[in-house]
Amino acid sequence: MAKKVRPESELEEIYRLLMENLSEGVGVVDKNQKIIYVNGRLCEIMGLGKDEFLGNHVLNLFKGKNREKFRRELEKRPKGKSSRYTLKFKKKGGEELSLFFRGMPFFDEKGKFAGSFAIVSDITERKRLEERLKDRTRELEKEVEKRTRLLVGLYRGVADSEERTRLAQEIHDTLAQTLAASLLKTETCEKLLGDNQVEARKQLLELRSMLAKSIKATRQVMFGLHLPNFHRAGFTAVLGQYLQEFERKSGIKCNLRVKLERSLPVPTQVGMYRIIREAMNNVRRHAMAKRADLRLTTGPKGNFHLIIEDDGKGFDLKKALARSKHAKRFGLKAMREEAKRLGGTFAVETAKGQGTRIKVMCRLTNIR
Helix, strand or coil: CCCCCCCHHHHHHHHHHHHHCCCCEEEEEECCCEEEEECHHHHHHHCCCHHHHCCCEHHHHCCHHHHHHHHHHHCCHHHCCCEEEEEEEECCCCCEEEEEEEEEEEECCCCCEEEEEEEEEECHHHHHHHHHHHHHHHHHHHHHHHHHHHHHHHCCCCCCHHHHHHHHHHHHHHHHHHHHHHHHHHHHHHHHCCCCHHHHHHHHHHHHHHHHHHHHHHHHHHHHHCCCCHHHHCHHHHHHHHHHHHHHHHCCEEEEEEECCCCCCHHHHHHHHHHHHHHHHHHHHHHCCCEEEEEEEECCCCEEEEEEEECCCCCCHHHHHHHHCCCCCCHHHHHHHHHHHCCCEEEEEECCCCCEEEEEEEEHHHCC
């Protein structure tokens, strides 16, 4: 039985319906670059009626550099070459679009060039997202450069290897991890821009939030690592300012009681400040405390005592001490070593659900 052949008019109607229902714009020009067909979607994208397209030379749609670029692309068609390219197009109302073209030639039955057609996509929103992503990346790079300069300047003269290690660990725990995650976000956005702009917007919002946290974390690192000039304001005043700022940032109520019967040597001031700073950093990050009490006293025999007590959740001391032997982090290990450097002792009293108490004692005459 012979196959039934559809009449040419019926096939043309099928093709027409297919073209009109595509989600992309379609335009066809003859061998002289005169427009002979556009679908409804292309009219919608460019904001023009079909009568403004048909019969006109296709180059008249563009101006300046875009017109010249379009002309070079069209010159490839008689040579049988296809190409992909992007052009800017300004609508009647002044809105500028970014249009992505996929142009292809077609030939008649004798193999002679008969014209070309193009599939046109509106990628304006995608381009806007790309620009926003580039802007965010530039902002990130500037902020990292700025914060790095500040941190380097702050510690330019530091020769203490423990302090340099502390700085590296703090940056790793806060700034570096956030920046690494931000970089992954930018890569995700680049992949999503072409296929899923809704998800790309979501990722950009998350990236903005992460960058804000990164900036905040950097400031906290600088705040936590800065060694103040005790000569200028005095040890008690500096410590009070530190705790006031700590309370403001963390929301943890701090109570400071100081009873010093003699002045502290500068090495003791610096060492105790480091211990207090590390202890308070642990309170903020791990204890889930509402309150912290600090007591500093000197005795008649030249002993200096520091007690830091919080009402947090406490922890398993044995496990913490076991981990601290091999850990690169600073908590208990750093405070113990600082107390030892001062010629003193360091002790911790804690249990799960019972808060934590840190005791440091040193003889002021033993300071090296």
